[in-house]
Amino acid sequence: MPTPKLPFLLTRFDSDVPHRSDISSRLREHLMRLRGHEIDDTVEIWDDTTGAISEHDLTRIHRRATAYVDRLRAASGTAHLKPDEKARLASIKDGVRATTITTEARADEIAAGLHAQMPWMAPATEVAWHAMRRCAQEGAPVFRLPPMIMVGPPGIGKSHWARALAAALGVPTTLVDAAAEAASFVVAGMQRGWANAGAGKPLDTILNHRVLNPIVIVDELEKAGAVRDTSGTRHNLTEALLALMEPKTAARWECPFYRVPFDMSGIGWIMTANSRRGLPEPLLSRCPPLVLPPLTLSDLIGFAQREGAARGLTTPALDAIIETLQHHRDRANALSLRVVQRMLDRAEQLERRPVLN
Incomplete structure (x- = not known):
């Protein structure tokens, strides 16, 4: 459930x-008070008829x-920003909202829903479940x-599981492709002077949705690399992630x-990999990997039945999908x-298309 706004931008605006x-x-x-002159609301401070303030004093x-x-302006931290950038940050200077779990029953409900939808993801669901219960217990x-x-x-x-968790929590998500050449810039952002300078996806997501604790999905982490800028400085995705984690x-x-x-x-980091090989050791030491099993035919059929029912597909459409899956049981x-x-x-599109007479 939403909570009162919490601080996010940790600096003072120069407009303040x-x-x-x-x-x-x-x-x-x-x-004037130090020199013994009474000041009241009817006196204009700049109208000195008493001679208490000299030209030297004014200087x-x-x-x-x-x-x-x-x-004050130098210490504000925003004097260097362009007007449109200040305007964007002004929208969150009073804070952003955050999502929390207020009761253990709510934590159980979300975890049960995730497990029913994707039972083979039980190790990940259990981690999220314990975190949600701990949040409720600590208030x-x-x-x-x-x-x-x-x-x-x-x-x-x-x-898909990560997005389902975010939907159940009511928080936004964003996806980072770790295999992309400039993945470190996508996470941390790029400093001014570069052609594609801008904020990273995690910060953009918070600014766009004004939510403190979105979920950021980093896909294919084992394929993460590093790039060098024109000055030879190395930019590594692992380093960018560690600073934010x-x-x-x-x-x-x-x-x-x-x-x-x-x-x-507040960001929730969910990183995925197809293999443990190639995963950065600094991340492994902080986040022991959750090893997930391959899908069985029963898993796929169960998912098709649940998802198809949620989409409102008819029984013949679901039967056709299940029959196709069973036909390929050898593969x-x-x-x-x-x-x-x-x-x-495809089944949903076919069922929703208009009937031609």
Whole structure:
């Protein structure tokens, strides 16, 4: 359920800095009081008929007010941003909402739904279930899913499970393809000066949805590589992930593009791999992989029946899909959840098309 807004942007806006004239007025009023002159609401501070303030005083006040405002703007962290960038961050300067689990019954309900939908994903469901129950027991304002690495054959529904969990929690998701050449930039963002400079997908997701704890799916982690920029600096996906996964660094993480700190500690990281071979050791030491079994024909048929019923497919359509799956029982290894989903999509399209007379 949603909670009150929580801090996310960890800096002050330069638009919140007081105007120099306001500071000057306050300094002048303070000086007049120090010199024994009464100030009330009917007196204009800049109308000095008492002779308490000299031209030299005014010069000093102006200089101090200017220096003070300049220091505040420099410390704000947003003075360097363009107007459109400031406008985007302004939408979250008062905080963003977060999703939490308030009762253990709710945790049980979500876990039971995931298990009923994809029973072969039990190891991952159990991790999420314990995390949800712990959140409810502690009364935590933010549900924080511990980072996990799921290792299993392609097509068993690892990413599908992650999206199903996000849907049950009511949080947004985003997908990062670790096999992409610039995956580290997609995660952390790219600093100014590059042609494709911008924020990374995790930060973009939070800014777009204004939710502190989205789920970020990193697909095919074992294929992650590193790239070098024109100066020869190496950019590694593992390093980018570690900075965002470690609680201390994530709680005050500075975006390379915006160059301001954000609290990224609420993100739930779900990483998938087809094989343990090639997985980065620093990630393995922090996230022991969950090894998932290959799908059986029974798993595929059960998924088709449940998903087909949820889509409202007719019995003949479901029977045709199940018959097709059983016909290929000798090639069960070639079947996958993606194949079943395509079959369900095709059946749904055929049933919904208009009847031609």
